[in-house]
Every structure is written in C-alpha cells, then in structure tokens.
Amino acid sequence: MAFGAVGLGSAGGAWLRWWLGLRLNPLLPTVPLGTLASNLIGGYLVGVAVGFFAQNQGVAPEWRLFAITGFLGGLTTFSTFSAEVVTLLSRGQPQWAVATAAAHLAGSLALTALGMATVRAIA
Secondary structure (H helix, E strand, O other), X not given: OHHHHHHHHHHXXXXXXXXXXXXXXXXXXXXXXXHHHHHHHHHHHHHHHHHHHHXXXXXXXXXXHHHHHHHHHHHOOHHHHHXXXXXXHHOOOHHHHHHHHHXXXXXXXXXXXXXXXXXXXXX
C-alpha cells in the first residue's frame, strides 16, 4: 500500500511540475519560473501537510506518504534547481544565479512556515 501511495503521489507531483515548467518558463528566459513556482508551491504545501498530519495523528500513514513523500517530492526539485543555478553561473550570470538560489531558499522556507501557520490558524 505504501509503495502505491508514494508512486501515485510522485506521478501527480511530477506532472504538475512539468506543466508549470511548460507554462511559466517561457515568461522569463533568464530564470526558469516553473522550477521556482514548483518549489515555492511545494514549500507552502509541505508546511500545510506537516501541520495537518501533526494535528491529525489518526490519519493513515499512507496519506502522509502520498502527500509529502510522493506528491510534494515529485513537485519540488532540488536537482533541477541546482542544475539551473550552475547553468546561470556557467553562462557568466552570477547575479541571476545568486538571486535564483536566494529566491528558492528564502521563498521555500518562508512559505513552509506560512503553510504551518495556516493550519494553526484554521485549527
């Protein structure tokens, strides 16, 4: 059951990440906005999920595996983010590389905290 939960969640998250890339990456050629959106959305949603599962201990563990390990693991992407930052550096665009790295890191951390606060506020 756990294997299927992770697999189904991963597929959904990866498809959403792919779709965001298709829609958002053409908007700003210097910074792949699809990857940034995936990581920021995922940061917020993981905060919501962690907060939800902390307050709802009775929920079957497969749902946590589906949501956090599967869906959000498929949606967010450290490897693509890393490759994009290194590509910017190799193109001689260190300012864009630093800005991209900062946006991913600071944005994801802030949105994870906001997601957890959201759950506390509505609980």
